[in-house]
Every structure is written in structure tokens, then in C-alpha cells.
Amino acid sequence: MAKLDFWYSIGSTYSYLTVARMRDYARDHGLQVTWRPFDVRRIMMAQNNVPFRDKPIKTAYMWRDMERRAELFGLPINVPAPYPLPDLPLANKVAVLGMTEGWGEDYTIETYRRWFVDGKEAGSDPNLSDSLRAVGQDPVAVLARAAGEEGMALLSAETDTAEGLGIFGSPSFVVGEELFWGDDRLDEAAAWAAKAG
Amino acid sequence: MAKLDFWYSIGSTYSYLTVARMRDYARDHGLQVTWRPFDVRRIMMAQNNVPFRDKPIKTAYMWRDMERRAELFGLPINVPAPYPLPDLPLANKVAVLGMTEGWGEDYTIETYRRWFVDGKEAGSDPNLSDSLRAVGQDPVAVLARAAGEEGMALLSAETDTAEGLGIFGSPSFVVGEELFWGDDRLDEAAAWAAKAG
Numbered sequence: 001m002a003k004l005d006f007w008y009s010i011g012s013t014y015s016y017l018t019v020a021r022m023r024d025y026a027r028d029h030g031l032q033v034t035w036r037p038f039d040v041r042r043i044m045m046a047q048n049n050v051p052f053r054d055k056p057i058k059t060a061y062m063w064r065d066m067e068r069r070a071e072l073f074g075l076p077i078n079v080p081a082p083y084p085l086p087d088l089p090l091a092n093k094v095a096v097l098g099m100t101e102g103w104g105e106d107y108t109i110e111t112y113r114r115w116f117v118d119g120k121e122a123g124s125d126p127n128l129s130d131s132l133r134a135v136g137q138d139p140v141a142v143l144a145r146a147a148g149e150e151g152m153a154l155l156s157a158e159t160d161t162a163e164g165l166g167i168f169g170s171p172s173f174v175v176g177e178e179l180f181w182g183d184d185r186l187d188e189a190a191a192w193a194a195k196a197g
Numbered sequence: 198m199a200k201l202d203f204w205y206s207i208g209s210t211y212s213y214l215t216v217a218r219m220r221d222y223a224r225d226h227g228l229q230v231t232w233r234p235f236d237v238r239r240i241m242m243a244q245n246n247v248p249f250r251d252k253p254i255k256t257a258y259m260w261r262d263m264e265r266r267a268e269l270f271g272l273p274i275n276v277p278a279p280y281p282l283p284d285l286p287l288a289n290k291v292a293v294l295g296m297t298e299g300w301g302e303d304y305t306i307e308t309y310r311r312w313f314v315d316g317k318e319a320g321s322d323p324n325l326s327d328s329l330r331a332v333g334q335d336p337v338a339v340l341a342r343a344a345g346e347e348g349m350a351l352l353s354a355e356t357d358t359a360e361g362l363g364i365f366g367s368p369s370f371v372v373g374e375e376l377f378w379g380d381d382r383l384d385e386a387a388a389w390a391a392k393a394g
Contacts (some may be wrong), residue, residue, distance in 0.1 A: 036347075049252055049255060055245065055356055055365075057244060061378060064376075065377075065378070065382075069385075072385070125394060166257070168252075168255050169255075179261075185262075186264065
């Protein structure tokens with residue numbers, strides 16, 4: 001079966017387009033996808049890569065572009081969504097913890113929906129606790145672990161791995177040694193996976 | 198007929214993918230395309246937008262991504278090409294002058310081919326003079342006008358117009374009020390033009 005690693009950070013705007021359609025996409029394309037949250041902000045800061053924060057014109061375009069592409073994919077969206085997130089690391093510490101326990105994908109989908117449809121920031125309340133409850137988790141227990149040593153170590157290790165693969169943005173898709181960056185490269189990554197698989 | 202403005206700067210790497218396929222693409226899609234060179238570097242500097250210069254990892258990805266996409270489109274390419282260009286403004290002053298006289302598109306295609314296939318920088322010799330001769334122009338006469346008041350005024354005016362349209366990168370496609378950025382948005386821009394046209 002064709003395989004692909006889907007690297008993303010909750011906090012990336014364009015990653016919403018991938019998160020919201022990935023399960024259907026994988027099923028339709030016979031693709032086995034491993035979801036891998038990491039801390040893109042750590043890598044981008046180290047690389048002096050600031051795509052939007054100080055760029056209002058590019059940012060305005062980004063929202064319009066996302067709106068058009070969401071329509072293309074039949075996804076609900078309300079833009080501009082709150083941006084940037086005040087606590088991107090926490091949002092992803094919860095996700096990496098969830099991946100070790102089987103609820104990470106559901107949490108990612110839930111928190112992105114609340115962020116991009118309901119307008120509630122991911123990585124902080126009410127989105128964070130509501131998304132955890134929605135996937136059958138106790139927010140108090142999960143947040144204690146995610147915000148502590150465990151979450152820190154898991155996210156740090158995945159971010160190191162991402163960095164080692166040459167990943168510099170979210171979403172990214174990795175097939176063997178081949179890296180594809182951006183929701184708009186999903187088709188090419190899937191084709192590469194099909195060829196390799 | 199569906200209409201689209203194709204804004205580009207000779208100096209943009211990804212614009213090679215558009216320049217090299219645009220004529221065939223326009224014919225195949227029944228699209229009337231107006232080629233509009235401008236000075237993207239002026240706009241990007243004003244907006245603190247530095248996509249590659251200080252970012253070696255992102256730059257390495259860009260070359261690989263271009264190589265894959267060139268293969269997808271059946272275009273010849275040798276990467277990495279010389280980058281950045283030492284005189285991006287001059288390359289585009291020649292292009293805007295050429296647009297007023299009917300040889301601007303041919304010059305753009307010729308100079309990009311020499312840059313991305315033969316490895317000779319656009320905007321300086323031998324590429325510049327060879328490309329002009331290839332489109333039936335006298336390099337000495339053209340360069341005198343392009344490097345002087347005339348080229349400066351033409352490029353400055355087009356760059357002002359681009360800025361007014363919200364353009365911040367190359368290539369960009371404009372259909373009415375709608376802006377699409379990136380070679381990878383050409384299909385969406387063409388679809389928008391077909392709907393509008």
C-alpha cells in the first residue's frame with residue numbers, strides 16, 4: 001500500500017485544508033497516512049523564516065487563497081481565523097501525546113474545526129478542553145501531562161526528526177527521501193507514494 | 198474569450214515554469230494572456246519579504262521542487278541555476294520595453310531558457326545580448342534605452358500598478374479583482390478566467 005508521512009503543526013493556517021480533507025483523501029487514494037505533529041515555529045524561527053507575521057499584504061492574500069481552496073474542496077471555513085496562536089507548542093504537545101494513545105488524529109481534526117469554522121483559537125481554552133472532551137479525553141489529566149516533561153520530550157523529539165528530514169514548513173509530506181511542502185503538493189506526494197509503494 | 202494578466206519578474210525562479218509553458222497553456226485553454234513584467238524585488242524589499250536569500254534549506258527544497266515540476270510539465274531544466282540575479286531590474290527594463298514593441302514575450306522566453314537550461318544569468322551578458330539578438334534586436338541600441346530614463350519609467354510604472362493590485366510575488370495571475378500567486382495557481386486562475394470571461 002502507498003505510504004506517506006503527513007507532518008504538520010497545529011498553528012499553521014494552510015494545514016487546515018489538509019487536516020480537514022486528509023481522511024477522505026487517503027481513503028479515496030488508497031493511501032496509508034501517518035500523522036506527525038511537530039513544532040514548525042521552532043524550526044522557522046531558527047531559519048529566520050517569517051512568512052506572515054510582519055507581512056499584512058501577503059497575509060490578506062493567504063486568507064483569500066485559503067477561502068477559495070476550501071470552496072474548491074467543499075470545506076467549511078471562516079476567515080480570517082485568529083492568528084497567530086498564542087500557544088502553538090501546547091496545541092502540538094497535546095497532539096503528539098494523543099498520537100501515542102490513538103486519539104491524536106481525532107483531536108487534530110476537532111481542534112482545527114473549532115479554530116477555522118467556529119473561530120476559537122487552537123491551543124487554548126475553550127477550544128483545547130472542548131476538543132479533548134470531544135475525543136473522550138479528560139482535559140485536566142491530558143493537559144497536565146502535555147504541558148509537563150512528557151509532552152515537551154515527545155514534541156521535541158518529533159521536531160528534531162522533522163528538522164533532520166529537511167522540513168521547514170507545515171504541512172509537509174514525506175515519501176521515503178522525498179519531501180513535498182504545502183497542501184498544494186498533496187497530489188504530487190500521493191502520486192510519488194503510489195509510484196514508490 | 199477568457200482573459201488573464203500574467204505578472205512576472207525575470208529573476209523569480211518559479212516563474213521559469215510559467216514562462217516556459219504559458220504559450221502552449223494559453224492555446225490549450227483558450228486563454229488570452231497579457232504578459233506584464235515588473236520589479237518584484239522592489240516590492241518584496243519594501244515588504245520585508247525574503248523567501249530564499251538567507252534560507253539555504255528552503256532554497257534547496259525550491260530547486261528540487263522546481264526540478265520535479267519541470268519534469269511533470271515536460272520542461273528542460275538544470276538546477277540549481279545561478280541565483281540571485283545581479284541585475285534583476287535591467288532584465289525587466291528590457292522586458293517592459295520589449296512589450297511596447299512586440300518582442301517582449303519572445304525575449305522573456307529566450308532569456309529564461311538561457312538561464313534555466315544553459316546556466317547563463319538573465320539580465321547580464323552573454324545571456325542579455327544573445328537573447329536580444331535571438332529576437333531580432335540590436336543589443337547596443339536596446340540596452341541604451343532600457344538602462345536609461347525610458348526603461349526606468351516603464352518598469353517603475355508597471356511595478357506601481359502591480360503594487361496597487363496587491364501583488365507581492367512572481368508569478369502572479371490577475372483576473373478582474375482576483376489575484377493568484379504562484380505557478381501552482383495557474384489552473385485555478387485559468388478556471389476563474391473561464392468563469393468570468
